[in-house]
Amino acid sequence: xxxxxxxxxxxxxxxxxxxxxxxxxxxxxxxxxxxxxxxxxxxxxxxxxxxxxxxxxxxxxxxxxxxxxxxxxxxxxxxxxxxxxxxxxxxxxxxxxxxxxxxxxxxxxxxxxxxx
Amino acid sequence: xxxxxxxxxxxxxxxxxxxxxxxxxxxxxxxxxxxxxxxxxxxxxxxxxxxxxxxxxxxxxxxxxxxxxxxxxxxxxxxxxxxxxxxxxxxxxxxxxxxxxxxxxxxxxxxxx
Numbered sequence: 001x002x003x004x005x006x007x008x009x010x011x012x013x014x015x016x017x018x019x020x021x022x023x024x025x026x027x028x029x030x031x032x033x034x035x036x037x038x039x040x041x042x043x044x045x046x047x048x049x050x051x052x053x054x055x056x057x058x059x060x061x062x063x064x065x066x067x068x069x070x071x072x073x074x075x076x077x078x079x080x081x082x083x084x085x086x087x088x089x090x091x092x093x094x095x096x097x098x099x100x101x102x103x104x105x106x107x108x109x110x111x112x113x114x115x116x
Numbered sequence: 117x118x119x120x121x122x123x124x125x126x127x128x129x130x131x132x133x134x135x136x137x138x139x140x141x142x143x144x145x146x147x148x149x150x151x152x153x154x155x156x157x158x159x160x161x162x163x164x165x166x167x168x169x170x171x172x173x174x175x176x177x178x179x180x181x182x183x184x185x186x187x188x189x190x191x192x193x194x195x196x197x198x199x200x201x202x203x204x205x206x207x208x209x210x211x212x213x214x215x216x217x218x219x220x221x222x223x224x225x226x227x228x229x
Contacts, residue, residue, distance in 0.1 A: 003159075004159075031215065033216070040221065041221050041222075042120070042205050042207070042219025042220050042221050042222055043160070043205075043217070043219050044219070045214075045217070048214060048215065048216060055214055055215075056214040056216055091159070091160065093160075095215065103215060105162075105215075105217065107159040107160040107161070108159055109158065109159045110159060
């Protein structure tokens with residue numbers, strides 16, 4: 001079974017530019033997450049989708065970050081305009097309801113963003 | 117709000133040494149607790165989990181016990197190998213509602229031969 005796919009793996013941009021990341025979850029997984037992992041810190045949830053609806057975006061800086069999950073499959077995360085403090089690894093994860101009380105999240109390899 | 121505190125790293129051990137990485141949490145109710153591992157160049161992988169008090173999660177020789185009275189979930193392994201070198205993250209998740217994971221800062225472990 002293919003894992004969570006993300007692209008690009010690396011991106012370098014200058015501040016005030018825009019950038020977009022793409023994620024394709026594991027086939028059949030209804031829930032998709034975007035996390036931000038700043039160097040030296042643990043991942044922090046930015047947004048969670050259930051199919052194509054938003055479940056939690058309380059920590060998404062909505063003045064510059066946006067995300068969509070059209071058709072409830074793959075997703076894009078956009079930053080416009082980027083700031084220096086947006087330099088981080090952006091992780092995508094997906095999960096599927098298993099009928100129990102725990103749905104394991106499977107993580108992609110991440111996109112490392114450097115803002116100069 | 118919810119938070120997870122891990123021991124500061126990095127941790128450097130010799131092969132076959134005993135490993136403990138401390139993790140404590142602050143949360144309302146009864147969260148589920150997890151340890152994730154990130155090997156060099158790879159994505160986060162679930163190592164083990166515990167969903168209620170006194171549960172012990174175990175995998176690949178690693179163990180952690182959910183201690184509600186001390187709000188802790190310390191990771192242990194009796195004999196580490198070079199291949200265990202990685203960054204380890206402790207995390208919690210609440211039952212119901214958003215399924216977001218709240219992570220600690222991570223502890224980098226290096227095991228020398």
